[in-house]
Amino acid sequence: MISVSDALRHLFDLVRPTGTEVVPLSEAAGRVMAGPAVALRSQPPFDSAAMDGYALRAAEARPGARFRVIGESAAGRRFPGQVGPGEAVRIFTGAPVPEGADLVVIQENIRHEDDAAEITDDPGEGRNIRPLGGDFQAGDKVAPGLLTPARVALLAAMNIARVTVARRPVVAILPTGNELVQPGETPGPDQIVASNSYGLHALLTRAGAAPRLLPIARDDAASLETAIGLARGADLLLTIGGASVGDHDLVGSVAERMGMERAFYRVAMRPGKPLMAGRLDRMAVVGLPGNPVSAMVCGHIFVRPMIDGFLGLPMAPVPRRRAPLAMDIPANGPREHYMRATLGHDGLRPARSQDSALLTILAEAGALMVRAPDDPPRRAGDPVDYIALD
Numbered sequence: 001m002i003s004v005s006d007a008l009r010h011l012f013d014l015v016r017p018t019g020t021e022v023v024p025l026s027e028a029a030g031r032v033m034a035g036p037a038v039a040l041r042s043q044p045p046f047d048s049a050a051m052d053g054y055a056l057r058a059a060e061a062r063p064g065a066r067f068r069v070i071g072e073s074a075a076g077r078r079f080p081g082q083v084g085p086g087e088a089v090r091i092f093t094g095a096p097v098p099e100g101a102d103l104v105v106i107q108e109n110i111r112h113e114d115d116a117a118e119i120t121d122d123p124g125e126g127r128n129i130r131p132l133g134g135d136f137q138a139g140d141k142v143a144p145g146l147l148t149p150a151r152v153a154l155l156a157a158m159n160i161a162r163v164t165v166a167r168r169p170v171v172a173i174l175p176t177g178n179e180l181v182q183p184g185e186t187p188g189p190d191q192i193v194a195s196n197s198y199g200l201h202a203l204l205t206r207a208g209a210a211p212r213l214l215p216i217a218r219d220d221a222a223s224l225e226t227a228i229g230l231a232r233g234a235d236l237l238l239t240i241g242g243a244s245v246g247d248h249d250l251v252g253s254v255a256e257r258m259g260m261e262r263a264f265y266r267v268a269m270r271p272g273k274p275l276m277a278g279r280l281d282r283m284a285v286v287g288l289p290g291n292p293v294s295a296m297v298c299g300h301i302f303v304r305p306m307i308d309g310f311l312g313l314p315m316a317p318v319p320r321r322r323a324p325l326a327m328d329i330p331a332n333g334p335r336e337h338y339m340r341a342t343l344g345h346d347g348l349r350p351a352r353s354q355d356s357a358l359l360t361i362l363a364e365a366g367a368l369m370v371r372a373p374d375d376p377p378r379r380a381g382d383p384v385d386y387i388a389l390d
């Protein structure tokens, strides 16, 4: 058995970045921009009014001063002339500030009748003008990385309509087991419904991958071989189940017969001990244990950071946080334990059962509390590491 950190190292070695594709900006959110983007224009492209009011010369602005209103500057239609001494231009937010003016007095501080405007209150210090290029200048760069909604808005303002992003890694998900049927089907008396394949599909979609659910493979070599064959061309194959030591646990041996080079088998963790990984031609292969919670925990701890790597992002273990324990807990065993826990105002509270078959408990857990191998007993209030589940 190897440690969790050694397993992560092996898994990261199996990752090959997927390359890039170009997408329209409307499809760019959540994608990873592959290189820097360069602004095609400056914003604002002119000195721009920040408020509705009157553009005039700051040197003339004082309570009681009167101006002749010589025109209007609106967003999208500037005033074409100059503002001279004693003159003002009616202006609206976002409109170009006319030549000669260097102050916008807000309309609340102006009395305006016919073409005469009078300042009624002290206009204060601010100019209410956004300078040309004050947000960004043509040629400014946006660093590569994850495209958040705000960064999509920034690219749009820079007039970048198409973005080069990392191709989403195709992840084939292969559930295995004679006992499984798909959700919506009618299970036989000894059958259950495949669940973690759907949980992993959801987790992968959120992580930025393109998951593909393969049909359920039966626990025999021919069925597994056919199903693994269907995965060829994917960046990553995730098998579920058939990883342990039982007579029907064939996934590793079938994959090896098909040419998989094994990287490791079995990790000193709980749940997730029978994890397996390798490479089959260009495809990375990760064999997840079948127990629903084990498969999902391995998805969080191992697969999510791998997806970052496929997308060209730095690969690192899932970040940990610290919180106090809400209760006393006994010593840990020899495997790193990822305990399903809830985080409340009094701290982290491990669930009453840590059986790796219990999806109800995983679904309510906001955290995986991480305990090192052979960690001694801990008391309420002791700080402990956890991984947030979202």
Ligand SMILES: Nc1nc2c(c(=O)[nH]1)N[C@H]1C(S)=C(S)[C@@H](COP(=O)(O)OP(=O)(O)OC[C@H]3O[C@@H](n4cnc5c(N)ncnc54)[C@H](O)[C@@H]3O)O[C@H]1N2
Binding pocket: 175, 176, 177, 179, 180, 192, 193, 194, 195, 196, 197, 240, 241, 242, 243, 244, 245, 246, 249, 271, 272, 273, 274, 288, 289, 290, 291, 292, 294, 356
């Ligand atoms: N003698 C031993 N028995 C077991 C050991 C061991 O070391 N010695 N390890 C246990 C651990 S830990 C785990 S985890 C499981 C993993 O077993 P497999 O990966 O071989 O998984 P299966 O036997 O195929 O299934 C286990 C369990 O999970 C259910 N399952 C499988 N796939 C799905 C799915 N897609 N959706 C929902 N549920 C699924 C399956 O019906 C079984 O109940 O082995 C222990 N045994």
Ligand code: MOO
Binding pocket: 269, 270, 271, 272, 273, 274, 289, 291, 294, 295, 356
């Ligand atoms: O390691 Mo298993 O994944 O505990 O149920």
